[in-house]
Amino acid sequence: MGGPLPPQMRLGLALLAVTLLAVGCAPEPIDQWPPVKVYSVRGEVASLPAADRPGDWISIRHEAIEGFIGITGEPEPMDAMTMRFSVADGVDISSLAVGDRIAFELEVDWSADDRAHVIALEPLPPDTELDFQ
Numbered sequence: 001m002g003g004p005l006p007p008q009m010r011l012g013l014a015l016l017a018v019t020l021l022a023v024g025c026a027p028e029p030i031d032q033w034p035p036v037k038v039y040s041v042r043g044e045v046a047s048l049p050a051a052d053r054p055g056d057w058i059s060i061r062h063e064a065i066e067g068f069i070g071i072t073g074e075p076e077p078m079d080a081m082t083m084r085f086s087v088a089d090g091v092d093i094s095s096l097a098v099g100d101r102i103a104f105e106l107e108v109d110w111s112a113d114d115r116a117h118v119i120a121l122e123p124l125p126p127d128t129e130l131d132f133q
């Protein structure tokens with residue numbers, strides 16, 4: 001009774017104290033919010049820039065995105081819908097046609113003006129079944 005605490009216990013208490021201090025006092029680190037997330041999505045090309053007016057965008061009818069994170073950082077599953085996205089440098093959309101099925105990586109950065117853009121894209125077989133429920 002009243003003897004010195006075993007070293008493991010002292011370490012444990014020290015860690016607990018540090019943790020409580022961190023939780024209680026530290027502001028949320030600014031670089032952890034808003035989240036930047038990349039989603040793997042499938043869809044069908046809905047429209048493309050006209051040949052005489054090329055642009056870095058693509059409109060895609062996409063499947064639901066189950067794990068989507070909204071601007072608040074909370075899960076906000078996105079239903080299937082048609083959306084227009086910008087296309088990152090280096091992603092070639094020149095060989096795509098309306099109706100093509102594609103798999104793409106969608107990067108969402110809530111802190112950017114251009115919040116959602118396609119950073120990678122690959123064609124799927126034409127008979128790929130997509131679910132737009």
Ligand SMILES: [Cu+2]
Pocket residue numbers: 062078079080081082083
């Ligand atoms: Cu959408």
